[in-house]
Amino acid sequence: MIDFSIVIPCLNESESLQHCLANAGDAVRMMRERLGLEGEIIVADNGSTDGSQEIAKLHGARLVEVSHRGYGAALIGGFEAALGRYLVMGDADASYDFRDAVAMVGRLADGADLCMGSRFKGGIANGAMPWKNRYIGNPVLTGILNLFYKTRISDAHCGLRALTRRSFKQLRLDGNGMEFASEMVIKAALLGLRIDEVPATLSPDLRNRPPHLRPWRDGWRHLCLLLMLSPLWLFAAPAMALVGAGVLLLIAPWVAPLVSLDPVMFGSYWTILGGALITLGHQGLMMALAAELCGLRAGYRRPSWWIEAVAPSLSLDRMLLSGLASSAVGLAVLVGVLLYWTLHGGHPLAHVLPAVAGTSLLCVGAQTILSGFLLAVLGGNSRRILLDGERKIATSNDRPSHVGEAA
Numbered sequence: 001m002i003d004f005s006i007v008i009p010c011l012n013e014s015e016s017l018q019h020c021l022a023n024a025g026d027a028v029r030m031m032r033e034r035l036g037l038e039g040e041i042i043v044a045d046n047g048s049t050d051g052s053q054e055i056a057k058l059h060g061a062r063l064v065e066v067s068h069r070g071y072g073a074a075l076i077g078g079f080e081a082a083l084g085r086y087l088v089m090g091d092a093d094a095s096y097d098f099r100d101a102v103a104m105v106g107r108l109a110d111g112a113d114l115c116m117g118s119r120f121k122g123g124i125a126n127g128a129m130p131w132k133n134r135y136i137g138n139p140v141l142t143g144i145l146n147l148f149y150k151t152r153i154s155d156a157h158c159g160l161r162a163l164t165r166r167s168f169k170q171l172r173l174d175g176n177g178m179e180f181a182s183e184m185v186i187k188a189a190l191l192g193l194r195i196d197e198v199p200a201t202l203s204p205d206l207r208n209r210p211p212h213l214r215p216w217r218d219g220w221r222h223l224c225l226l227l228m229l230s231p232l233w234l235f236a237a238p239a240m241a242l243v244g245a246g247v248l249l250l251i252a253p254w255v256a257p258l259v260s261l262d263p264v265m266f267g268s269y270w271t272i273l274g275g276a277l278i279t280l281g282h283q284g285l286m287m288a289l290a291a292e293l294c295g296l297r298a299g300y301r302r303p304s305w306w307i308e309a310v311a312p313s314l315s316l317d318r319m320l321l322s323g324l325a326s327s328a329v330g331l332a333v334l335v336g337v338l339l340y341w342t343l344h345g346g347h348p349l350a351h352v353l354p355a356v357a358g359t360s361l362l363c364v365g366a367q368t369i370l371s372g373f374l375l376a377v378l379g380g381n382s383r384r385i386l387l388d389g390e391r392k393i394a395t396s397n398d399r400p401s402h403v404g405e406a407a
Contacts, residue, residue, distance in 0.1 A: 003037035005082035009074035013092040016206035027098035044078030072180025093205035104162035113193035117160040117200025231291035239284025249274025275356035286371035319372030330361025
């Protein structure tokens, strides 16, 4: 019986693969002795042309051919073919010591769903990590991940980690490139899985060619993924800031005298800007709601508190009614502005606020109507945008997410 699988993604790694497989074999023996677990080593080959496949077979690894190119695609293919209930991943360049994974599998056996390695806790050898990765890229991206998703990990991009097969199925991973590493942690946090962390060491790789990692390109892809999976920070937070700023600009001419400011400072142009900010902010909130619903339907996210709050009143009919009401009020205000202009010989109002307010209400109403139909489509073409089953999405693991410190 296979208890764990060590999956090694490979693309032209003939220079280092033999050393890597020998090290992984040591880890297999240590897990057998310390944990009583039997394992296998899988090389998930991504189309090597340097004989890496023959090296894998020669050293007793199980070769899995993965035609879809990319770091994440290779790992997903290897995980899907693996037989173990515990899955370990590590690079084929010999930079990681697979013996560090023994403690990771031990954490999984103790109830963790995902166990991360931390190179900053375990040690980074001289020349093993470029300075821009060590002091800029990794700390910045890890900090953003911890802020957005309330994790407390020290190294979000360590390539040595372990997870349970059950968790792998729950996460529904689909990242093909290097951003796969962030996707795994983000979705685990969104689902409330238990994330542990143990020390891991990093050594210089044994290759005589540049690594597959492209720091700036892959860093950008990681950052985009961090934003795409966080509707709160990508859409909702900026949208609320825009709405707040817009409201302040609209009321500024009347509030200015109360705080000893000259009302002339906040003239028509600022009022127009305020209306535009409110309209743009409203659209951002609708996009945040759509992105949240996409995550719920995809199964990698649980309902946020604000989704739970608005769910009972969230339906196509109610959004259409509220949109029509806003549009009607806005249209009435604009009609009033037109009547004033007509009755006063073409002279405009003393201030543009009524025209801006009416236009904004009309636009917000139209956006609400269109967003209602979009949300209904995303909700499965149902008039009830958020179904009860989706509000109660639950993984089979209801433990709160946390990071266990290394012993």
